[in-house]
Structures are given as structure tokens and as C-alpha cells.
Amino acid sequence: MTDNESTPSTPVGPHRPISELETVVVRFAGDSGDGMQLTGTEFTKSVAHEGSDLATFPDFPGEIRAPAGTLAGVSAYQIHFSSQKVFTPGDQPDVLVAMNPAALRINLPDLPSSGILILNTGTFTRPNIEKAGYTSNPIEDGSLSKYQVYAIDISKQTSLALEGMGLTAKEVGRCKNFYALGLMFWLYTHPTEREEKSIRAKFQKNPKIAEANIASFRAGYNYGETTEIFPSRYFVPPAPIVPGTYRHITGNEATAIGLVTAAQLASLPLFYGSYPITPASDILHTLCMYRHYNVITFQAEDEIAAITAAIGASYAGAIGTTGTSGPGLALKGEAIGLAVMTELPLVIVNVQRGGPSTGLPTKTEQADLLQSMFGRNSECPVAVVAPATPGDCFWMAIEAVRIAIRYMCPVIYLSDGYLANGAEPWKLPEVASLSKIPVTFRTDPQGFYPYLRDPETLARPWVIPGAPGLEHRIGGLEKENITGNVSYDPLNHEQMVRIRAEKIAHIVHEIPEAQVYGDPSGDLLIVGWGSTYGAITHAVKLLRQQGHRVSSMHLRYLNPMPANVSQVLASFRRVLVPEMNLGQLLMMLRAQFLVDAVGLCKVQGRPFKVSEIMARAEDLLGAHERAAFATHAEVAS
């Protein structure tokens, strides 16, 4: 890192020591209207510039705006930063900033005793306190005694700081969050210039507001500087981060950009047919910004039209993709069958959320794996891949497109709410390093048959309307192999059923082996997929530091699974499969490999804590025998 960035450039208050910390978890919490998400992301950017490694977790309320001050309206943003590698947003905050009573009420349970608690006393009015469901003012009734409480009237301080700037009360209220941000900058010794530039940039359309926010930001910073209430400041040294250009990215952004990149690498138009649904909608919102990349977004009348239009697009020579969440995937089942039967490339993005039915639309879950495998009539195999981190969404989106085109098959891409909205610093790839995705449209009528197969991949040729002399007809009825004519022949049907299955199985030859984190053999293997990657890896790291013979294997390819899975499973005494469902990958592993793996199931609409995985792992390492399907998480029910 450059020097001027590595130390804070504002003078450090005389009497305050600066203690160095390895890791800090800060949570900003307030009313939806308080702009906590902005506060969090601004702080995150600064942390990134300071060179710490980090992970963040935004946690905003359901779709509809709840009345101000209510519990339903609380919005929070957590950031975990460290001089070591960071895998998760952190199990619990070291510092909680609560901008109103409701935010305190909801987030306090996560704060460990003696944790730092910063409160905006200005909002602790009787009505707000009652809205939060408190009977008495927690600041006064001693219920906060076990924390390091810093009670500051941020509302008042802000308005004082902005006096004479000619702002309405409402506008002043909107600046509170920058006061809190300034305070955090001071506490963690971050330089202020960069942030002030950033604020000016963000509010360039409205300089008055920009200046007000900057004034509020400074006031917060100076409050820490001048008042004596904080005993010390902190400094988190830079982490050993791979050099390169970085960008903060959410899973949904990475998925969208990955799809565009893949289409560019294949020199094809990208067609994204979608019907809005939480938490997948942002992929649509992002993609529709890229019309100039030959991206066509089609907001369909429903999920079925979205996928069938995508199938039509692939038939016509675009890379057809469609995106949704669980309930939408259920609706697409029949149409996925059509893509399987017509053997056309198709990518189905499914951002999993809490269910069943409408369930918990804004919460995360991993329970659509078996739906992805089997949620259609008859034997209807598709490839299934799942990114492990927000940044990995970019890479797996490209993989999904590559596989769909090479094998002429649908690929289901399983993200989830946690990946979709979670963000991480993402190291941008060298464009030159990205390999093209080869596409050949069959145009030669000589010896052409619609279901003639590539001996290597078993894929049929991709012929698109407009190619003279190749006119032909496809559809959802069983096809005669090679000719593609409708066929009711019994033996042909069995052959086709098996070819469709083999085609997917063949993909195994062109995907990387599963990486094992830790030693290649040992007492316990923790197998994961999707967004549990961070928590599992961190748990394994800590367990190994404790001397346990534990490793982990994270599957980014679920159908087919990498070739070495069976051998890796066989190299460990026990196998643990943590999932945000009731044991879906677990079932696949047991059926396919007859391995007596056990599950750790958490279905709470929120990600695993590192501690939960460690606890279960320690049990197993304690080597008590347990029934195959017994599971337990933070809560036993």
C-alpha cells in the first residue's frame, strides 16, 4: 500500500493512545430512513482503501416501508474487517451503533457483554421507546450496564453543526448518519479527505446537501477528537491481500456482469427473460443497464413466459438466460423439460430465498437444490452449479454459460439471498486472461441432422433459423436420435433417456476437481456448497489452529459433481454437511456414494455462524456415534 494511505492523515488527538487490533466487527443499525446502508458502504469503502480484508452483510427489512421508528423498520449493515483474511461478516459485532430505540431492541441481543454500544440519545423519546416495545428507557433503567455505552445526542449535535446552512429540519435529520460515520472514522483512525471527496461525488447534484453531510461528518469526527469520552482509538493494519485492482461487488451484480462477460466471450447477444422477484430482481435491474452490450432484457408477464422466451431466444441464436427465485423456479419446471428435450443452451439463475411457498421472501436459504435436480416431470437432467461467494458469482455465471453452450443443455445456477445482497472486495480479472467461449452455428446442409451428436460431448448441432437448407422441426415430443423426428419407438426412447443423462454426466470431464482446504485426509471432512463457504472455511481454519484433523471441500459443481468427490469423501473418518436446508446435498451424497455423512441443518433465513459449525464439528470429533439423519443447530426443536 502507498504510505499516505497506510496511516490516518488527520492529526491524532493528544492524549488518546491508538491500540492496534487484528479484527473488528461494526454494525450500524437504525431506521430505514436513517441511511444506515449508505453509512455502512461508505465506511466499507474506506476500510477497503486502508487495505484491510473485509466482508459485509446488509440486513434491511421486508419489501414494504414500515412506519418510522417501528421494529419492522429497522435496517442494519455489518462490516467485518481485519489484518487477516476475512471469510464472513462476523458472528457478532464488537461495536454496535444504534440510531434509535427500535434498532437497539433488535440488535442488542447480538452484542457480547462489554461490547461497545453507541447510541443516539436524541431518538430515545417516549413514543419511540414505546414503538420499540420498551416499557422504560433502556439508557436510564440500567439494562445496558454490561456494555461500554457511549450515549450521544447525535440528532442535536448534527443540527448544531448544520446551523445557518439553511436546511429544513427534515434535511438536517437526513445528515445524522454522517455524524455517526465521522465518529467511526475517528475511532478507527481513518483519513477523512477521501471520504469528503466521496461525499461530494455522491451528492454532486445537490452541493448544499453535500456540504451539510460533510459538516456533519466532520462534527462527528471532531466530537471523538475533542471530547474525552473515548479512552482510546484503534488501528487495524492492512491485510496481506493479493495485489490488483479491486471493486466492491454484490452477488447479484457479479452474476449480471458474469452473464454479460460470458456472452461477450461467446460473441453472442445475451437474452435475459425474467419476471421480478425478490431477491433476484436486482440482476434484472443491473442487466437492463447493458443494452449497449447487446443485452436484451425482457420483463415477461410471468416466469413461464420468461423462460419460454429465453428458450426461443436460444433457438434463434442468442444465449438465452432467465432469472428468478424458488417460487418462480417451481413455475419454470415444465419449460425446463422443453429445453432438455430440444437440447438447447439455457441458463436458469435461481436466487434462493426462504420457503416453502411465499415463505420469507427477503431471507436466505439453500433449499432449492433438490428442486433443481428433480423439479420436473420424468427423467429430466440438467447441470447444476453454485457460486460460493459474491465474487465467485462472476466466475460461475461464466461457467454456466460455457457448459450450456458446449453441451447444448440447460444449466441451473444456484445463488441465494445472502450471496445476492452480500458484498465483498472483488479482485478484477485481467480481461486478457478470460478465455473465449467457442460457438459454432451449423450452417452446412451436407449430412445435417438435427440430433446428430458430437462424439465427445454428445451435444447436438446448434442450428438457427435463417440458415438456408437446414430447415427442420423440433419440439417437446420424444425425438428419434440423430434425425430428430418424433418417435414413439420404445428402444429409441430408452436410448434417448440415457443419452440425455450421459450428456450431463460427461460434463465431469471438463470441470475442475474439488479443492480440499486442509489436509487431503483426516478425522473430519466438512462438505459445503454455495454461500456457506465463508463460515465453513473460517471454522475449519480455527479448528485446525486448535489442532484438529479437519478439512473442508466446497462444491461449486453439484451436477455432475467433480470426479474426485468420492475419493475425497473416502479419505475422512467422518463427513459433516452444513446446509441451510434439511439435508439436501446430504441426501445426494448418501445416495450416490453410500457415505454415512451427517448434516448440520439451519433453516432460519440467516447464514451460519462460524461458532455453530465449530460446535457441531467438535461434537463429531468427540466421536460420539449419532444416527445418520440426526441434526442440530443453534436451536433445537
Add this chain to the structure above:
Amino acid sequence: MTDNESTPSTPVGPHRPISELETVVVRFAGDSGDGMQLTGTEFTKSVAHEGSDLATFPDFPGEIRAPAGTLAGVSAYQIHFSSQKVFTPGDQPDVLVAMNPAALRINLPDLPSSGILILNTGTFTRPNIEKAGYTSNPIEDGSLSKYQVYAIDISKQTSLALEGMGLTAKEVGRCKNFYALGLMFWLYTHPTEREEKSIRAKFQKNPKIAEANIASFRAGYNYGETTEIFPSRYFVPPAPIVPGTYRHITGNEATAIGLVTAAQLASLPLFYGSYPITPASDILHTLCMYRHYNVITFQAEDEIAAITAAIGASYAGAIGTTGTSGPGLALKGEAIGLAVMTELPLVIVNVQRGGPSTGLPTKTEQADLLQSMFGRNSECPVAVVAPATPGDCFWMAIEAVRIAIRYMCPVIYLSDGYLANGAEPWKLPEVASLSKIPVTFRTDPQGFYPYLRDPETLARPWVIPGAPGLEHRIGGLEKENITGNVSYDPLNHEQMVRIRAEKIAHIVHEIPEAQVYGDPSGDLLIVGWGSTYGAITHAVKLLRQQGHRVSSMHLRYLNPMPANVSQVLASFRRVLVPEMNLGQLLMMLRAQFLVDAVGLCKVQGRPFKVSEIMARAEDLLGAHERAAFATHAEVAS
């Protein structure tokens, strides 16, 4: 049986010996227009009256009428009757009646050499021969030498017999099939009176045609009697059949009647919401005849409307049911989730057909088991049952309704094309022996909560609109246990996910243990479900006669499985699972019980032959080790 029925009441031709046979398989084959289905069913009725046990298999062409004389237009009907218990329609015919060249072309491959072949030479004209794809007339070119061929100009014989009855040529042509029927009656020494009565009854609206058919029937009978060409006649003695009143019934009829019976036993209106689809449509056609049984059939605009209307009906206090085939089930997935979340009773009838996608609509398959288990978003458990024979459809339909009501849950009922159209003599139950299905609508507001649970079944109360003081709201969002209020609480969500799973698991306490056919332990257990029952049982019977230590277990309850399954599996050295799919029950057994079962997969749109199952079983008994998923059927591909 009564004497006058046990022997033919028409004089037996002087010089012809009557040889007694244990088992005969006859197949009638002709053009769709030739009325082979009628011929078959008439013969079947007579066979039943004669007291043989029997099974039949109609095999008609795709949905649309193909041009006369073409291969696509061939329709066939096979009957297997015996003085022993009959389990299947028979692997291959002993006697093939082919009314035209196309019928011969398609069916001959199934006739074993020296099998009896009866041909209507009158149809072997050049154009017909060519339509059938023959280059020369098979009757003349010697290609039939290895069969016992009886070439009769049935067309001509019939018109001679009907001369002077004032019929059009077309009408005469329509009588051919009764000539063939008469010949069969003679050949198998069946009495003619009963049949003549039956013909008069069937054509009572048109006596002229009735008399013509009878004349044709007699002509056929007398042809056998008077001509010398048949060396002998046959007689199949009555089988040891459980006494009682019998009725010939198809799976679809039995399913429909079972649903009506269940509703009557529960004293509820039956609501059947459906969108037509082969091979399920006949259930709708049958049910709409029972309006006077308080049955309401609703032909919806699509499958989604059909099931959501059924959910509304259950909510309003009817027993809501919906019926479809695979592609329709795929469309219903999201709505099934709503029924799971709102915990309402619902029966989903799925008559499986060949797939994926539109697939082979008129052919049979068993490949929707995993779709039934997992074809919805998130953790969304439902009960799954599957009838084993056409008659069993009646019993399992009642079971489905009983479970749905008692546990307030959806039940998926898996029939298939083979059961749906296949028929068997069905012993009618004593009405008194049918036990009522208890239903209590909650009407007491005292201490009422929508998700208050029955401690035994975990079911919530069934409250229907109209009940004063119990007004409440339900829906697809996650519910707080007991109160049923919308809840995003993490721990409540996990608790509800587990309660919904446990509720289904609890059903195990109220279903019968799985029956083992054969000894309780041995070298090989053959596990089946659904329509493979007959072929498996027959195979096991023969294998045991050969002295093999083989048994079978047929699962009529697939989720949950009976309590004793694990213990039964453990009692055999090897486990074989024949399925008309690529190994779906197989996967469930391996995952749940970690048993190294192997599959016998046949996906040809047609049922297993007994010989195929025996062959695979003998391999395994030959104790060669094989890879877990290796499978092979009549065809290796």
C-alpha cells in the same frame, strides 16, 4: 362356480378334441376402426364369467386418428387368462389375431415361433400391404412359416353371413370383429348365449346392427365348428378365485370411484379441479358423471387454476382434489407449496406418462416419484402414495383422502398410464366394511388459534368460512406456530420447517407395514412400487418355484415409507429395485437406508416383462458384484 357356467353350453364339434390349458394369452390386433378394443373387452367378460383369473392390456395409438391401414393406426388388446392366479397381461401372446397387414407387421415380433396366428386375408390387398411397409405379401412369401397360420377371409365371410340384412358395406365392415370374436369363443369353448345377450344390450339403440353383429359372431363360431382347419379346441378351467361380486375396472375408473367413495365416507362434497391431459382425462370424464354424489368437477383454464381452485375448495370445506399427468404436476409445484404452508387437505392425482416434456403422452412411465418428493421450492414435504394394480387404485385413493384430512396436508397419488388404462376383475368391497373418515370442522371460538396443533398428528384445526367468531387469515408467508400470524422470526421459521416435516413423518404410525411376498429373509429382495407389482410378483413366484431364496416388497406408501422397510431391507443379501425410470425409488432407499441396492431400469414407455425381471434377478443371484448404479434392461444402450 355354478355348473352350467363351468362347461360350454353349445355342442362341441364331433371330431375335435378339447385340450385343457392352464394359461393362454390372446392378442387382438387391427386398425383403430376395426373395434379391437370392443372385441377384447367382450371376450374378457366371457373369460371372467367362465371363472378364469385374468389381466388385460389395451394398447391403442396416439391421440389423433391415423389414416386407415397405416402402422400408426394399429390398435391392440391383449388378454392373459389362466386357471392359476394371473399377475400380468402376459409377456407375449400365444394367439395373435391380426385383422390387417399393419396389425400383423407391428405385432408379429411378439409372437413366439409356432404361436397361433389368425389372419383376415381379406385385408391383405396391395395398398394395405404397402401401407404396412411390406414389399411382398407375407402370407404368400413364406415369411410366416414358423407360425401356425390360419388365413381366413374374415371380410368376405362376414359379408356373406350378413347378406340380405340390408346393411351398407361400411356397416358390414364394422361387424368383422364379431366374426373374430365368435371364432375365439369356439376355440376356447365359451358359451355363446351370454355373449349374444350382451351384444343385444350394447346395441339396443340399433337392433339392426345388434342382429348383424350376432349373425357375424355366430358365423365366426360356426366357421370353427364346421371347417376342419383347427385341429383342436381348448378349455381353461376356472381359477381358485376369492368368492364375491366382481366388476371389470380400469385404474382410472377405480381412482375416480375411490375418490367419490372417500368423500362419501367423510360426508364431504368432492371437488375435483382438473385440466384435461392424457392419460388422466378419463378420471375427469368419470367423475363428472357423479354430480348427484355431491361431486363437483371443475375444468379449469390450466393446471394451476385447477389446483388453486381445489385449495380454495378445501379451505371452504370440501375435499379438494386435482388430477393431472407429469407436465401438469410440474406446473402445480408452486401451488402445492401453498397447500403445505396453509396446511390444508388436498389430494393431487398424478397419472404418470412418458417424458420428459411432452414426451410420449400415451405411454407409461414411473419417473415422477422424485418430482413428487422435491418438485417445489424449499423444504416442502407432502405424503406420497402409489396404487399397485387397477383395483388397488380404489383403495389408495381412499387412503390419500384419509391421510390428507387427518394430517391436514397435501397427498400426491401416483398412478401411471399402465394402471390407468389397464383393467382387472375387481372384487367389490362390502359397503359395510368401509370405515368412515372422521372429519371435525372447528366451530368453537374458545381458545381457537389457526395453527393450534393436534398433539398426535400435529395437524392444525380445519375451520371453514361461515363459522362465526373464528374469522382469521392464512396465506403463503411463513406462519407463527399456533397463532398463524405472519412471522419472520428465525427460530420460529426453523421450528415450522421441522414441524411440517415431522407431520408427514408421523403418518408412519397410521399406515400398514410393508408386506413381504415370500420369506422374511433370503438372498434377494426385489423392491417395487406402483404398476410393476404384477410383473415383480409373478417373477418372484417363478424364481421361488425354481428354488431361489427370493422375496419381494411392494411399497404403496412412499412418503413416509412403512416402519418396517429398513428391517426388511436388512434381511436380504442383495436388493433389486425394478423401476420404469432411471432409479428414483432406488435413490431414496440408498440415501435413507444406506443400502447398496441396485436398480433395474426400463424406460421404454411400456411395462416390464416378467422375463426381464427374472433375468436380472438370476444375474444377481449369480452373485457377480456390480457397481451400485449399473443397470440393464431388455435393451442395453
Add this chain to the structure above:
Amino acid sequence: MMPQGDSNACAAKLTRKDFISDQDVRWCPGCGDYAILAGMQRMMPEMGVPREKVVFVSGIGCSSRFPYYINTYGFHSIHGRAPAVATGIKITQPDLSVWVITGDGDGLSIGGNHLIHTMRRNVDMKILLFNNRIYGLTKGQTSPTSELGMKTKSTPLGSLDRPFNPLSVAIGASATFVARSIDIDSPHLQYVLRRAAEHKGTAFVEIYQNCNVFNDGTWESVADKDVRGDRLLVLEHGKPLVFGKERNKGIRMRPDMSPEVVEIDGDTSGLLIHDERRQDEGYHFMLSRLTSPQFPQPIGVLRAVREPTYDELITEQGRTIIPRSGKADLETLLYSGETWVVQ
């Protein structure tokens, strides 16, 4: 059809309060849905139907949260399927008063097919479509009623879809009752709700609703107090089509059967007379197409004709068939068709 406990709530005595549920309302402050909810809770007692005989069914959307807030039976179903769920309910218990609450996305996008088929069958239910011309719950994408060119989260360059006119779709689908009202005009809204309640058959009501968060002011140009007079045509059965702040404009028909706006001074002769009951829909359809600025947009009841309802026909069929079909017991059910006895 169902056994019922007798109503303990005497309908006559009910007040608005009786229809307020214990759930706290979760719409954004300022949302037009509040006014519609209030209007409904005020109208309900006038229906004289006991609470337990009323069912609200909805799909998914902000609007579809409605049933939680009204103290009757309620079913918050899945996206777009409310009319089908309601059909199952109504057929099973024809004596219930069944209401469907839907949105422009729920009812016209994913649910469009169920909507038109329900109207085709004329199932006796009231369908209220809250039209805010946006997807509210999912935070602001275009809906099938969003204007061409409208910029939303999913159409930053402007929407390319021509919008549906919900009233035209309804009339095209042979609806027997078609009406329109506005969230902020509570007397008119209550009038239209009452008319819908009184109609036997599918009553389709489009309600202009403001989503102040994602599509604020979408109806301002026609519904704002100060422009209404000139931009809205308030329909009254049997009255000439007159509008304008000064009631100085009317709608006449040209010989080629196309409508035109004419200035009038008192004399309304020659203007079209509104007839909501006529069978031929050409006139009603013409009304549905009137759009600002060339024309005022009609509110009120466009069409209200009585035709047999689907549920009536089913009940009737049962009534007539049951006697004709003789015994309907299990014995008859099972022991029918050709049977034979094995001793």
C-alpha cells in the same frame, strides 16, 4: 352446502370497527391503499352480511396484504392465483360473499388468464384491482398498466410495452360488471364498492391507486381535485354523458360511430345517455377507451348486466340432476356396471 354454526354477529349491528383486524397495517405512510381499506371497512356494514360470511382472497403484492387488515375470513394466496382460489371457495360455499384483492401486476401480469376466465364464467365474486401502474412490493418495476416509455427500475431507458386498459380487457372478456373508481375520492369509491357488492356475478373494479414511493402522482393528471372536473367523466345510469368543471361539455357520437367531445350550454340533447344495463358491449367498450387528454376518463359503473353466474348454474345443475339420477349411495356407486359373482 357446508354445515354452519349460526351467526352470532347480527349483521345489522356491525360498524366499521368490526371490520378492523388486530394486525398492524404495513403499507408505506401515504400509500393509497390506506384509503381503499378505510372505504371498504366503512362500506362493509352496509352490506348487511355477517363477518363470518365474508372472505377476502388476494394474491401477492402490497395491495394483496389487504386481507390481513380486514376482520373477516382471509386468504393471502400466491401470486396471480386469487381468482382461481376464490372460484373454488365460491363453488363450494355459494352463500359466501367473496372478494378478490389484486394489483396491476398480480391481476394483469401473472394472473391475467385467471382474471379473464373468471369473468368469462361470471363466477359471483368482486374483484378489486388496485392500479398503481407499478410493481410496488418488489420495489418499482413496470407493470402491464405502466405507460409506454415510463422509466422504472426494470426499464431505465423507458418501457417498450404498450399498456393494457383493464376495463377494455374486462369487457373483452365478457365481464358482466365493470367499474372504476379512485383511492382519494372516498364517497365515489364507497358507492362503487357498494354497487359491486350488490352485483350478482363477477364484478370487476379498477381503482386508481397512488404508490407514493415508487410511482408517486401517477394519477395526478386526471384525479387531482383541481383537474378532475375536466379530466374525469362521472358515469350515472340514465344520465347524458356530461362533464367539465362547469358541466359544459358532453360526449356525442359521430355518424361513423366514433365519440366526440362537444361544448354544451345546458342543452344535453344529442349526447349519449349512459346505459350500464344494455347487452351490446360496443358502447361500454367505447367508454373504456376514452382517455385523457382528448377525452375525459370515465369513472363509475360502465356496465352492469345480470347473467346466470357459474356458481348458480352448478347449484342448479345439482338441484335438477340429483332427483333424476336416483339413489346416490355407495352400494349403487360400487355395484354398477357389469358385475358377476364368483361362488
Add this chain to the structure above:
Amino acid sequence: MMPQGDSNACAAKLTRKDFISDQDVRWCPGCGDYAILAGMQRMMPEMGVPREKVVFVSGIGCSSRFPYYINTYGFHSIHGRAPAVATGIKITQPDLSVWVITGDGDGLSIGGNHLIHTMRRNVDMKILLFNNRIYGLTKGQTSPTSELGMKTKSTPLGSLDRPFNPLSVAIGASATFVARSIDIDSPHLQYVLRRAAEHKGTAFVEIYQNCNVFNDGTWESVADKDVRGDRLLVLEHGKPLVFGKERNKGIRMRPDMSPEVVEIDGDTSGLLIHDERRQDEGYHFMLSRLTSPQFPQPIGVLRAVREPTYDELITEQGRTIIPRSGKADLETLLYSGETWVVQ
């Protein structure tokens, strides 16, 4: 948008034979579908479009087997979804001539929503709905166009659903081209097919089709040679609405804007003049509702107006946006937003 090999088939030279595929036709002998297929194969060469530029998309049904029999590109998709599949195709390759073949069940029952949304968007495709008022492929259940009271396999006591009028549904959904023809009137059918081919935008054509197996003679009462004259109103743009074997009847409008049949002797003044191009749909909708016996049923082109098509707008948007948005390479795509460098 797609790279194309150049056409080796010179459109001009094509004949009917060129559009006959090698698959043998699998409809019941006597089915009306044969005549429609023949009509299409005859019309195709006149379009002057090379075969490889034509795509037929269908759903499921007897009618939907159509694509197998015509020698162009073809996609036999799933039940009801053809318009959506076709939309994806047309958007991706706007220069293709895209045709959808559907039935009264495929298009109006399960596929109703896609149908109306396609017409709303005005995607440039021709939709031919073979209306035999029955489900043929599944052997004879009621369809959304079956008459009230009709006895079918699924309604032995008579259907209780009021039928849709496909033309009214189309106009209600703002279709830009709406027409009707008859399987057995091949010159008229070919004329209408040609008109549909010429229309830019969604062209919706209802074709009366006879299913001689499950609903024989369903159109006899209006389409039979000997009654046609009096039961059908053959529409011609710019001509008065005259019909009758002796051309002695016409359609006039009453002052209240309702249509009436009048006897004429030569003098057609006062009759409505058919105008398929007028924007206001009230008149076209009125035509769609004319039904026998009170009125003759219209055949021909009811409405044909030119409006921007969805595919045109998308292409246009691309054309305008691309220059404005600067470089569109991967470097720009990835290295955008706030980035920082770690050394």
C-alpha cells in the same frame, strides 16, 4: 442480429411444393386442419420470403402439429406457450417471419395470458387460432369457445362456462390486427393469411375449423355454403356493411350507438362503412360481437392499424443507446464503478 449464410433458395421461384415437409400428416381424415395447411402452403410463396427465414411455432393440440408439415423452421413447443417462445425468437432475429399456430384450448385456455400480452406488446408475429370449439387432441372436452350447455366428455350435463369471443378478447387486449376466416373457404382464407403476413405487428386470426371427430359441424349453421350468404358478413375496407344472399341487408347504427340489421334495396346510404384502419376500437369491438342469429357473423379483417412493434422498439433502442453509451468492451464493463488498487 444473427450471422446468416445467404439464402440459396430464391424466394421468387418457390412454389407450394417447396413448403410441403417430408413428414406424413397425422390428422384424422376429414379434419379441417388439412384445408388450412393447404391454404398456408399456397400462400407462402406469395410472401416472397425464403423458407429459411420463416419459423412456425406452436403449442400442443391437433392444430399445433401444423409446423411438422410445413417445410420451414418449426418449433412444436409446450401447451399454451407458443407466443412466448415466438417472442424470444422474434426479438433475437427481428428479420424472421414468425408464425404461431394455436388452438382454442392452447391459445385461449392455458395460453390465454401469453396471447393477450403478446398482442398488448404488438410483437411482430402472426397468430392463427384454429377454433374448433373443442379439445381435439385430448379427445373431446369443452374449450373456452364451446357454447354454453354444450355436452362434451367433460360436461355430460352441458357446459356451464360462457364462451370467449376470440376477436373480442383480441380487441380488448389492444391487438393491432384482428381477422377471421373459415377452413372451408379457401380463397377467403388465403386472402386473410396474406393480409396477416403483410401486417407489421401482432396479427391475430381466428379460423373456424371443423373437428369432424369430436365436434363435427360446429360451424355449419354459419359457414355452410347454403347459409353463408345470410349468416356471414364479409368485411371489405371502405365498403358498406352489406350482406345476404341477395345482398339485400345491411347494418346500420341506431342513435344510441347500437347496431341494427336493415333491409336495403340497392341503396346503401346510411349503412356503416367498414374501416379497418380507424384508431378507436369501439366500432371494431361492436363488429366482433355480432353473432348469429340476430346478426351475421363478420369474416375478413376487422381491424388493421399500424403501431410501433415491440421488436422495432427494442432494435431502435439498441440503435440509439449504443452510440450514446460509449465503449462497450469488457475492460469498460469490469473496471467500472468504484475501484481501488492494492499494490
